[in-house]
Amino acid sequence: MKLELKLGLMTLWGKWNLKAKVATGASAAGALMGLMLLILWYRRRTSGKSMIFWKKGSDINQKIEAILKNCGPLAPKRYSYSDVKKMTNSFKEKLGRGGYGEVYKGKLQNGEPIAVKVLNESKGDGAEFINEVTSISRTSHVNVVTLLGFCFEGHKRALIYEFMPNGSLDKFISNDNSSTEERQLGWETLYQIAIGIARGLEYLHRGCNTRILHFDIKPHNILLDEDFCPKISDFGLAKLCPKKESFVSMLGMRGTIGYIAPEVFSRNFGGVSHKSDVYSYGMMILDMVGGKNNVDVGVDDTSELYFVDWIYRRLETDKKIGQCNVMTEEQNERARKMMIVGLWCIQTDPSSRPSMSRVVGMLEGSLETLQIPTRPALSSPPRTLAADSSATDNLVSRSSDSC
Template sequence: MFRGMNVLLPCYIAFLLQLLVFQTCHSSNITAHCAPSSCGNIQNISYPFRLNTDPQSCGNNNYNLSCENNISTVLYLYSGKYYVQAINYGNYTIRVVDAGVQGNCCSIPRYSLARDNFSYGDPYTWYNYKQVLPPGVGEGFVDYRGYYWGGRLPPTLSQPMIFMSCENTVNSPLYVDTAPYGLNYGSGNYSNSSLVTHSNYVTLGGMNASDLMELCSIEKIFLLPKKNYTDNYSFEEIHSDLANGFELSWYNINCEKCRRGCYLNSADHRRCIGFHESYRQIILYTVAELLTTIALLHGLKVVCGTPCVIIFLIYKWRRRHLSVYDTVEQFLQSQNNLMPVRYSYSDIKKITRGFKDELGKGGFGTVYKGKLRSGRFAAIKLLGKSKANGQDFINEVATIGRIHHTNVVQLIGFCAEGSKRALVYDFMPNGSLDSHLFSQEGSISLSWQKLHQISLGVACGIDYLHLGCDMQILHFDIKPHNILLDENFTPKVSDFGLARLYPTNGSITSLTAARGTIGYMAPELFYKNIGRVSYKADVYSFGMLLLEMAGKRKNLNALAENSSQIYWPYWVHDQVSDGKAIEIGDDATEEESKIVKKMIMVGLWCIQMKPMDRPTMKNVVEMLEGDLENLRLPPKPVFNVDETPTNIEGESSSLSGDSTESTSLVENAY
């Protein structure tokens, strides 16, 4: 093996040298400095810029400009057209304006352009090439990545301006109304846009998801010059700056040795952004790493071999015992398409006013009421120490973070800062469903019509989790405590700490341990011979929930007056099959009696022993929406197993003897 490696080593080094030569040739592929060109008001267009009519040997092709009718100098950038207003060769900036912007306030930009459009190493950047240190911060405070304690260097040249359309008028200091200026949307790409028909606003400096008001949507993002506006600035002032244009830096022409661009530090020394390394340095590091590996393989016997083995074993041990924080952070780094906002822990403390208003406690932590910068109320769940390597936090962010449905609680944001982890949800003023079902003090008594609407909403939410996403989401903890109610008593499925994501092309999944709350868990989670675990486990849990809603009582009640009523599903099945009426109150109407009977029959179908006998959630929605006359009574759900339960100790946090306490959101949290 070593002899073969000796043969491959020269080949590998030759390949690296070829890369070095290629990089040198590529870097030297610089075109000639020619006589300056001009177009309209832009005079002395010189290196690195060139007009598209100049000889190929002039300028740099990355800085190509066009001359339109010998009047306007045009820069085409990321599929957008921009008119050049000025080129400053002293500070390496070019000022451009969107082709759709005219001198009057009626015009708006045609092309979206945000900081996310720019990549490291692009010819143009939105930040200044010159590093400026704040007072009291010396060069020694700047680390190898070009960071200092408190922010990123160098400073920016522009700031984002966001165009939004809102179905209703908005009263917020963050939103600037454009209505008084009669914007002309026909001049841009807006003919089919909601900007034409809705109320329109702009905000400056970017925004968090929590700042986006209800029934508002982001239409376009543009760049403005970096400027501090007064408190009462108008769209007229903003438009004036739009017409003047924004600046981009072209200093990257001097950064051929840096993969991600470069800048000048406060001592006028050129520094690469990110790691201070060139391609040659990378090659040297790679060669050195290869030689070190070969030396280890050949071995230095006792002197070097023993320390290397020890270091290797320590490294493997640390990899095997990754901390909770590493696991969570790795997950967040891999999920760069998540919509929720990532808050710092200091933000969380400000939102909750120092954790003053506690709403409740649960298995995974404490929930506090807070207020976002936009004025919107939120519920912040501050998670305690995880027993599952941060999996509860990962489950919630991975599931709720990627979906939006009227019957699923919305995750606004999250915090993952060392051991501090928090989840920020929409605030639900009417609390959880169980507080209204089981006659808690101060709760509002819900009518049978409202309970039926709530049950239908929950069914729609679970059906969406099963079939409405690109991944199938199994909740595994459906129960009254995890159904939250907003100000209109619209139900929201919450608490995804036990949820799992699965591909939509298969309905069967394997679990190492039972998960959920006793009293709502499907029998196949305990007994293998009943059937494989699938989305039908959530159907079973919903059936138990539905029966509790129909009876306004727990399914298992050891203190029931009649022993036959201890287990409600058995008793109510016998009542319906014998044609007896279910007592729901002396003043109940015939329509209310039908609603209750329908909920009972659908619930009994959902809790059938075998998963294959249960309906899908789509069928459940159809049954709840349909007529009672179309339903037939299912068989009595009788347990008959010949096998001991499967392991329920694998995830101790997922079970509880009390059916009202498990891995749920907090009691009366919202």
């Protein structure tokens, strides 16, 4: 009886053990199958992303090759990222920081000094990079900065420009620096800078085969060489347009607060065109006059209106522009021309603003021929929103819209 019971228990144990092994095997097979499916799904997904990234990279490369082909012998040179590191001594000397990257000083193999703008890796799919290379590769003018080369290697992108030893104009007209003797520019120098910038913009609007609208004219984007000759830089927001087109279509707003034309901020003021650059130029040369006189235009939301009122009061009362009236008659005349031209350029109605060709003529002509325009009803965003760079960056559109 005991033997039969023992045999029965052994039989039951064997059957249970077999079922357990089968169940364990099935579970393991199921887990393995799930793991294999997960791996296949992950590979397919990452492969798709890699294909998309490769396709985008391929598209940008094709655009770059087309640009270089169109430029012919004047095409900027393409460098590797290791070349860029050598040029900048591993990015040792930083010159400044912009909305899309940092600028470093470097030098070419022949010893020529250069400025290298290294674009942020997180900034989009390369549209801004292509936009700048495309725009500036089409230019050749004494008042437009020269693009010497570029680097496009995966996410690593850099633009190589001629070096401007005197930096940007904003350092010389900022209120913070106006009391520093070495930062002072004479009225004659300011006047020549205003004319040079106007000629550069006239060239972009009329002198190129394809009209270039800059959309970010401001003191920070005006570079000065050793002789204080101004050069327009930073074409990341520029648009290329056929000359026959009067207006351009644009998604959103682009530019820097304080220099954005009303129609760019709100289409209720009219169509966006080359006259939008004229407005930015007008605000800039008024800043040049105001900065020279240490006028505070950053007090509150009404500061821009206050600033323009200050300009009008000086013109209407025929007071000398300079502090303590330390100006010659010739200097005062040129300062007044800058003020009158600036006021014409910032008229709210784009059709009331002069072309850049007309601006050059007004600056170089006689003061007696210039009439003071009516006060513009300023409707651009208040300057206090641009107190920090993040506010400005948030109002910069990088969309690849077309003309």
